Amino acid sequence: PTRKDGVSYVLRIEGRPYTVRLQQQGFLLFFCSRFFISDDFKIYTYNKNGSLRSDSPRIKGGCHYRGYVEGFPSSAVTLSTCSGLRGFLQFENVSYGIEPLGLSAFEYFVYRVSDKKVAGSLLATSLDGSEPGGPTAEEMTREAQGGDQVSGLCPRGWQVTPIESRVIFQFNYLGADDYVVTQKIVQVSSLLNTMFRSFNLTIMLSAMEIWMDDGTFQKTGDGGDVLVRLLQWKQSSPVLQPHEVPYLLLYRDRAAFVGATALGKACQRDATGAVAVYQRSVTLESFSVLLAQLLARSLGINYDNPKKCRCPGSICIMTLEALCVGGAKAFSKCSIREFKTFLVRNKNCPFIRHTLRHPSYRVTVCGNGVVEPGEQCDCGAAEACALDTCCTPRCKFKPGMQCSLGLCCENCQFKRKNSQCRPAADAQCDLAEFCNGSSASCPPDLYVQDGHGCERGTGYCYRGHCQSPDLQCQALYGRGARNAPLACYEEVNSHQDRFGNCGKHPKDGYQPCSWPNLECGKLVCAFPNHIPFTKAKGAIIYAQVQEHLCVSFDFMRGPTELDPLLVKEGTKCGPGKVCINGTCQPHAVLQYDCNVQEKCHGHGVCNNQKNCHCDPGWSPPHCKTRGSSIGGSIDSALGPDDSTGRSMKKWLLLSLGGILPVLVCGTIVVLKRRRLKR
Known part of the structure; x- marks a missing residue:
């Protein structure tokens, strides 16, 4: 391996060797999960009597890897070495599953995911020995009453920051062995995080619930109906945490829908959740795509218009075909743009605030795509670093480069001092932020102090x-x-x-x-x-x-x-x-306590830090003297205008340009007069 925690495998697939480059996704939960498994992960079981039992299994987190196949830049690999080699190799238009061979930790078999006889199915066994039932709905989407519902998984024959999620499913349909079921859910979570990597977003698996009967609430009806009941149950759950997003995995032989969620409501605690239907023929890979689409819809991301959205690979995640086609998938430019818009519109999102209040103490890993303590940058996997113009694979800036990410970073250089990086979202009550010229980060979001009068009183x-x-x-x-x-x-x-x-x-x-x-x-x-x-x-x-x-x-x-x-x-x-x-x-x-006439001399307002934010043309901290053309506050990290400095230099040059010739001419005249006197 060329990097810390890197692993390489040579796998023979259909008679041809492939080199797989992997990077570690997690560490043992004893130290705190690196990515997608919570350090206090629990399994809750409701038995037939309705009583609740909890268990805290010690799940290995340091044996999950993701990476790529050498020579195939669009590939994606998600593997686990926890108990033998297990996972997926996804090329551009075909996927292979890897499973341990029996109890051996050193032998494995590789199969195409399209083969419905292999072990990659989401379900443990056939429930009644009958042939698997196909979906009853066509491939289409429609708005469900109470949410966004996806209808129709695939035609018969097709096989296919952190958000803390809680997975809930029915007993026996995923298997009766808690360990086997947990490994399947962890594998789906790993695939999910691979897809959301481009968003720099982690979906953390915080708990699982196993329902052994149907006494919790009625699960019949269409997706919107079940979703409403799930959200109502969420309000009274004794163990569900406020920041967790519940995902109900619902089994049906035949279904008119495959999922339901509330569109764009990920930041509303009473509306966050999803229902996902799995059938006997659905694979882990296909089901992870369905969950990715549901989560993306709750984050305000629409389905792609093929005519307008460019996909980095052969197929994008937010297309209906993604549920039915194997291979690596990525979010389109449209999806990334819509996610950025969602974040801007939901600056006080509960799951974002929760993440910031609960930092994890983790070991720094170069190559995971996340800039951590001790790193200047992190371009991710090797194929991504090869295209990065700012960052090296060793997580250092390339020569002459100052930054790689941030609202105040442009073409690997800091933006000019006093360049606007975050415009005011509200003309009366929000405040714009500006770059300081020495950092890639935009200053913290500032706004007018709560309680200040607006809109003519x-x-x-x-x-x-x-x-x-x-x-x-x-x-x-x-x-x-x-x-x-x-x-x-x-x-x-x-x-x-x-x-x-x-x-x-x-x-x-x-x-x-x-x-x-x-x-x-x-x-x-x-x-x-x-x-x-x-x-x-x-x-x-x-x-x-x-x-x-x-x-x-x-x-x-x-x-x-x-x-x-x-x-x-x-x-x-x-x-x-x-x-x-x-x-x-x-x-x-x-708690509004700002007298703008006394404190800011009538030339500014108080911001949410209770400091004066001066009008353009007035200088902080008290807006008493004329100065900056931008105004701002002591929290804005503004410096003297570059334009002012350049104007002063030009004035000095012009002054010197006008004075020097006069001085030279005067000196010549004096010298000539002295010569004449002599």
Whole structure:
């Protein structure tokens, strides 16, 4: 091996030798999982009586590898050496499975994944000896009520940061041996992480649950129905952690759908989860692609349009054909772009925040694609490093290069000082960030301090957005709309139905609004015309209250989605009042303590670090003196404008250019006069 923790194998496949280059994916769980297995991984079992038993198996984490086949840059290899050689070799359009031969740790057999007689099937055994049933639906997608549902796996004959996931499945369908089942799930997780490597995203397997009966909740119906019940069960689970994403693996002989998830809702804790259907003929490889598609859909990634999306290989993950075709698969440029958009729009995503609060203490590994302590960069596997212009395979910068990643890195060099790296997401309440010229990282996200007034006094800044009910009404109905008066809220939100409520509980239905909290429930707007303009699909009601036309709207949405017409957190609900957790509370709960006239001399606002962020043309820290053309704060890491420095240099050169000739001419005249006197 050329690198630490690197392994090479020479495997003979169909009479031809192939060299496999591998890099370690994990370490023993005793030290903390390196990638995709949680260090406190547990198996929970519900027996037929409904009682819960937990077990903490010692699963080896240091024997999982991923890599490539030498000479095949588009290949992907995912192998485990924990108990013999086991895994997959994926070329561009064909895959091979590797299994130990009997109990031997040194003998193995290799097979094409398309062979349905081999051991690569997801199921343990045939349940009743009958022929496997094919899917009943066509290859198509449709929106399921309550989520995004994928219909139709493959035609008959085809065989195919970290997000903490909990796998739940039915007893006997994956096998009755906990160890064998765990190895299969770990193998699927390894394949899943190989596919999400381009996102620099880790899907961590935190727990498994085995249900030995169907007493938890009803699992019949279409994907949307089962997903709704799973999300309702999630609220009452005694062991499911808030940051975990449950995946229910559901067996069906014949199914009209193969998966369901809530589109783009990975950051909503009450809507995160997925249902995946496996059948007798489905292989681990194909099933891992299905799980990857479901997870990607929850991350806001759409299916690829073949005419518009470029794929780095022969087939992209976000295509229906990916479920039916073997071989290595990757996300398209479209998918990567949509994932970046999702991250920008969900900066406070719970699973991202959880990851940041719980750092893992790991041994640095060069070649895993993640920049860790002691590394300048990490270009990943050898085939990726060969194409990298900034980084060497030894995780060092190439000569003359300063960076490889980051919002302030461009063409392997730091961006110029004071170059904008993160524009303001909200014109009134968010603040732009700028590069400091000496780092590849964009400074931490800054925004106007919570509680600062915005939108002409109708709202408050909250988490970087102006939460004004007027703006919320205008976003829905158009520029003429505005927040309704209290009388409208009294009329509409007292009905406790889909048009007027203070939230919805999975069991108790629509919640009533107490009088003090009327303006923190369903958004009610006033509109000057009888027919408000909106492109949204839904039902609308009107209520004439005094001289006001009150309008309420109900979106046509699935039961897994939160009502987008509930008044947003941090919205103003009266003079000196703000909506927090659906209740109207005093403005003081936001702890706003900035007097911009005194502290920032009327030339700036306070940011979320409670420091002055100066308007353009004024200098921090107190915005008292004129200076920077950008403004900013002491948290912005801004320096003097390069343009100012260059202008000063030009002025000096011009001055010297004008003065020097005069001095020279004056000296010549004086010398001539002296000569004449002599």
